[in-house]
Amino acid sequence: MIVAVLDVESTGLNVEEDKIIEIAVGVYRKQEAGWRQVGTTWNELIWTPKAIDPKAQVVHGISADDLKGKPAFKEVAPKLIKILEKCDYAVAHNGYSFDFPIIAFNLMADGFEVPQFEVYDTMVEGRTATSMGKVPNLAELCWAMGVDYDPESAHRADYDTDVLARSLFEGERLGYFRLNAS
Template sequence: MSSAVRQIILDTETTGLEVGEGHRVIEIGCVELLSRRVTANNFHHYLNPDRAIDAGAQEVHGISNDFLADKPRFADIAPSLLEYLRGAELVIHNAAFDVGFLDKELERAGYGERLGQICGIVDTVSMARRMHPGQKASLDALCKRYGIDNSNRDLHGALLDARLLAEVYLAMTGGQGALVLDREAAGAKSGSSALEGLRELLETAAAPLRVIRAQDEELVAHRERLAGIDKKSGGKLLWKDDAQA
């Protein structure tokens, strides 16, 4: 029997947007999937970046330098992070951003390995743009598209966003496999409602796939479209619905 497929849904928060300007990772949140089921084996750390957080970034995630003052540095958690990630497939929203920051942190900590060398990487932004061309590909937009409750996401948070992305990813790739998320002990507090949301259970019970049937006006438009194609092809249309056959 083959071993379970292991995927890690990963997200980070940072001091700013540009890794080339010396910005650092301040939060890592990971959720583990084994054969498309969420396990209790999360990985989550806040990190002291040893630099100021940009005001714009703090408005997005609500994390302050004061809150991070007593947190470990990236080098302190790098060995356990690499052990946790090694050999898994990483699922990341806008992967280039998070991978770029984490690879730079690994370089600073003296590691020669990069994430692409030890993990497969799936970018859900690229996936969403292929699946829904011309539509918004933000995490909030995808939550709305797939009916996933993101009401706790007043601010960004790495573990909260990884949990939401796990639900989005399963919906995007077939909607199979229930998300049964464990209740966790309350974590460190930052005072923001988004971080309070990290302590809440996001649970979806196992259920059959939803069947969404076309509405009457959609069926009419579909039949009119087929009739037009049939006419232009000189009656050679192979796919005719019951009403036209």
């Protein structure tokens, strides 16, 4: 089984209008000895002419200056599509409500077809790992899984992807998450 664990940062929270400005994807293969990363995490800052909402910038710390000279989404989309087409699952924290819809809208806005892939949202599925079934934010999920979480490093796509992958695989080992082979 192959799983893509991903996170995106964006200009704001409107999945139909905002633009992805950072993406990170780690690809993992399940083997007898457990999950192993395939290669390194792909992390890309993405240029857009759309202004970054100041509230979003406070969260992820990415400014318009950070995006100067970076590729546009339409330039990185083919690589993202290629990764997603090869995976049994794409996993994100808040994926059902945010990551997967904004990816789909950004792909369609640039004329790409959205690839078909199975999705898994650790925010929704993580309720079983938290006190009284609370929907966990990423910090709470990490805590529940015994994964160190640094609030100073959080909300950048590469960091969030790394701690999410570790939480996902520990949660699967503990029986909180279940990824079934396609």
